[in-house]
Amino acid sequence: MLAESTVQESMNKPSNPHIENAKNIFKRLKKNKAAMVGGFLILLFILTAFIGPFLVPYGAGEQNLVNKLQGPSAEHWFGTDHLGRDIFSRIIHGMSITLYIGFFSVFIAAIFGVVIGIVSGYYGGKIDTILMRLMDVLLAFPGILLALGVVTILGPNLNNVILAVAVFSVPAFARIVRGSTLAVKELEYIDAVRALGSGDFRIIFRHILPNVFSPIIVQATLRIATAILTAAGLSFLGLGAQPPTPEWGAMLSDGRNYIFDAGHVALFPGLAIVVVVLAFNIFGDGLRDALDPKMKS
Template sequence: MGQPAINEQKSIPIKKKKSQRFKDFYKKFKKNKAAVIGAILIFLFILISIIGPFFVPYDPGAVSPTNKLEPPSSDHWFGTDHHGRDIFSRIIKGMSYTLFVGFSSVFLGLIVGTLLGIISGYYGGRTDSFIMRCMDVLLAFPGILLALAIVSVLGGSLRNVIIAIAVFSVPVFARIVRGSTLAVRKLEYIDAIKALGASDSRIIFKHILPNTISPLIVQATLTIATAILTASGLSFLGLGAKPPTPEWGAMLSDGRNYLYQAPHVAFYPGMAIVIVVIAFNILGDGLRDAFDPKSKK
């Protein structure tokens, strides 16, 4: 009769502790107005990328030579490009490509980096040395140059851009997870679990991986901004999306030839890239402050 009561008393503080952690995170995040605005903008971008293409005023790929390079007006809110295509419709359509590349490339890099980081930190020894030296080699190259080299070898396409960005994202996630794994592996309760006969996979996925979630969420948010900027840069150079795909970097590349004649062709795709990247950056900064237990703001 006494033992169940003890277990019940122990379970209540744990639930309260988890609930309190979430409340503390929410209070800190809510106080950061910039981060809240960034989160709202990203939610709107995702929503627009899903439903926006069904409600655009014009076909993003429809060519109209008689309406080319028209300035912004009530008919064409952002004007038209050199083929007479509606820029507003193309930006809305291109948002889905941009966000897809950003999320999918970071997701791939996150999965691979997390696995490598956990294996490296948990098993240590030669395994750790080999994996970390490989990560050091990748980190020796600037991200955009490494992505440029990979896309140059594989060929220009959105799929290869995703692969290239995922590759240079892996070392960052691997190092974060390795550091968290090394810290958790030394705790006494991990030794106790091992003594009870728990398998390595159970220890890794049930006790170590959850401790890496917070820094991974922050890093993933910041890396998405870098991924979007890199993907746009590769498309600007002609190594990403191919015409007539309405990808923002490719649209910006088309508009550079008309900067004096029709600056709106380059201005609106460029501003779309800037706004999305800033939104992800300020959200990432807000998440980092909210997850930081030492932060009092």
């Protein structure tokens, strides 16, 4: 009987606290219908970026000057541009470029921002002062102007756009991680771990970093939307992806010349940017609420 009760108690215990925590976060996230819609759209965008180019009827650079500036039809769902290229096909081909810019630039910014934030918050003193004043200098410039400066120096191409967006995104990660690190390092269990002989490296990676991971995820999700919008703005100004690359900002820039005669050329790339940015924003807001400790039951 004792053995049976022990087995029963072990079966009733949660298998893994991390799995249980993830389930609770997902339950809270499901209650936010807008966030679920945003998450579904993001998954749809990612899927489209991978398989969409193989399904569309036209190539990204396929031209037909006879059919230029035609409105939406059964043959060309979003119409054609000034070179007779199918706008729907170009938007689908451009999906992978847009997501590549958003994810990769934020990934680079998160790596540098997290390192700067943790080092600054954990060690404090002169290191904290120097690093945070550097972040303040970057924050003093509007994001688009800082990105413009970086691209102007390095030259207009896709990789330089990613680097420019990453540079102006670093301070946002650094300040959030620094604030979280300052709060976590004052907890009693950090003092206990240090008293047991753990070094700084172990404390940072085993105890502090996991506790500041939630705000990093939320910030990254919201920052992808900003990165996509900024990259589209740079391409619109001619400093991003260069023709004939089907980047949405560049397509929008081409369409502005025909906005009164063939408004669909600018309309659909603009709508694509709006929908993607909106999806990441509403999903990021819902994820922030789901990860907020104050909302835990």
